[in-house]
Amino acid sequence: MFQRILVANRGEIALRVIRACKELGVEVVAVYSQADRDAPYLALADRAICIGKSASTDSYLNIPRLIAAAEVADVQAIHPGYGFLSENPQFAEICRSCNFEFIGPPHEAIRKMGLKTEAKRIAAEAKVPSVPGSDGGAVSDADALRFARAIGFPVLIKAAAGGGGKGMRVCRDEASLAGALQTARNEAEAAFKNPSVYLEKYIDRPRHVEVQILGDVHGDVIHCWDRDCSLQRRHQKLVEEAPASYLPIEVRAKLGEAAVRLARTVGYYNAGTCEFLVDADNNFYFIEVNARIQVEHPVTEMVTGIDLVKQQIRIAAGEPLGIRQEDVVSNGHSIEVRINSEDPDHDFRPSPGKITGLRIPGGPGVRWDSHIQAGYSVPPNYDSLVGKLIVHAPTRPEAVARMRRALDELVIDGVKTTIPLHRTIFRNKDFIEGNVDTTWVERVLMPQG
Numbered sequence: 001m002f003q004r005i006l007v008a009n010r011g012e013i014a015l016r017v018i019r020a021c022k023e024l025g026v027e028v029v030a031v032y033s034q035a036d037r038d039a040p041y042l043a044l045a046d047r048a049i050c051i052g053k054s055a056s057t058d059s060y061l062n063i064p065r066l067i068a069a070a071e072v073a074d075v076q077a078i079h080p081g082y083g084f085l086s087e088n089p090q091f092a093e094i095c096r097s098c099n100f101e102f103i104g105p106p107h108e109a110i111r112k113m114g115l116k117t118e119a120k121r122i123a124a125e126a127k128v129p130s131v132p133g134s135d136g137g138a139v140s141d142a143d144a145l146r147f148a149r150a151i152g153f154p155v156l157i158k159a160a161a162g163g164g165g166k167g168m169r170v171c172r173d174e175a176s177l178a179g180a181l182q183t184a185r186n187e188a189e190a191a192f193k194n195p196s197v198y199l200e201k202y203i204d205r206p207r208h209v210e211v212q213i214l215g216d217v218h219g220d221v222i223h224c225w226d227r228d229c230s231l232q233r234r235h236q237k238l239v240e241e242a243p244a245s246y247l248p249i250e251v252r253a254k255l256g257e258a259a260v261r262l263a264r265t266v267g268y269y270n271a272g273t274c275e276f277l278v279d280a281d282n283n284f285y286f287i288e289v290n291a292r293i294q295v296e297h298p299v300t301e302m303v304t305g306i307d308l309v310k311q312q313i314r315i316a317a318g319e320p321l322g323i324r325q326e327d328v329v330s331n332g333h334s335i336e337v338r339i340n341s342e343d344p345d346h347d348f349r350p351s352p353g354k355i356t357g358l359r360i361p362g363g364p365g366v367r368w369d370s371h372i373q374a375g376y377s378v379p380p381n382y383d384s385l386v387g388k389l390i391v392h393a394p395t396r397p398e399a400v401a402r403m404r405r406a407l408d409e410l411v412i413d414g415v416k417t418t419i420p421l422h423r424t425i426f427r428n429k430d431f432i433e434g435n436v437d438t439t440w441v442e443r444v445l446m447p448q449g
């Protein structure tokens, strides 16, 4: 096992990794930008090193500064968290070439999976169905038209280098295709410095179901069952659950097997997620692999009892998985809500500032993963996730009731948050009955945007 690890991230996930290290008896070094100088979780690390100015490019995205911090602190491994450099194959490769183990998958696998069209090609090789699409990279206008006619409208134009729910555009008819392609290319160039776009069949009101996988460096791969993340606004997840309890067990088993096949095909190890869309007939289509720990990993931890972050560290240290597929059992139901410092009444614009009061819920089956405290100021420089409220209960109805109760206990004063939105969701009949899909928030709950 490593003696010392550096966490190349901030906020809630930095604290989550610090906690895992402490339980493993591994020393942990945190890094911070000037904006995070006073962040309370830094005191929980064995050491904290300033890596630069507040802008991400000067700090959490700055590879030379992170490597310098790792050298100064004399660590053996680097945990990238999620976001920032977590899925940057170059960062993973540089860490390893500087003799720091990157706590994540092989950089070759990150590189292949980062290009969505390449990921779909690998899925086909692994006999995993994908959404019908114009595979093979960028499309010309003529190819796009031919393709859209073949699969039928509506189609979804996607940025080949896209991510984070950005760079997607629905096109409903032939007349608007050329314009939509041009706008999508411009947006892709601006957001991802790569104008390539491709087309996919637009699946009608799908559910988003994803499978957690774990693999060791010795070639053993297992899945830790599924999560439903259908509750999204503008392709950003708001609520996540484990398991996708509306799916028949045979479908869930097939999804798990597909994810494992895919992981094996690219020689994947460490933690990862295979994302799928599921249509009304329970047909599933692979959309992408997330080659990192995900924001919503706690719901899988709650139902399986597996600590995914500790597993990541053990795997990176070369330990065998030591968990057999048949021993991974999904127990009860878990739900997570993302609490963002955003103003739901004003188009979810960020609401940074000082937290003047905080009441954290507790009681049976409640978990709070967050870096905030009363007196802490949410900086304006980074994403707006301030906490994850997670519940676990024997059944979905009990988990929904528990979350409703926990949300009523949670108070965050000083900044606007998504708490009121979640309180509404957990009192909504469609949601309570499980009748939601990825378009539900925009279609039913907030049709005005």
Ligand code: ADP
Binding pocket: 131, 156, 162, 163, 164, 165, 166, 168, 200, 201, 202, 203, 204, 206, 208, 232, 235, 275, 277, 287, 288, 438
């Ligand atoms: P990103 O990498 O930006 O998160 P994904 O490919 O994972 O993009 O898709 C994010 C979300 O967009 C999905 O959860 C789903 O809601 C929607 N989506 C993606 N592809 C399709 C599709 N072909 N049809 C319908 N919805 C889609």
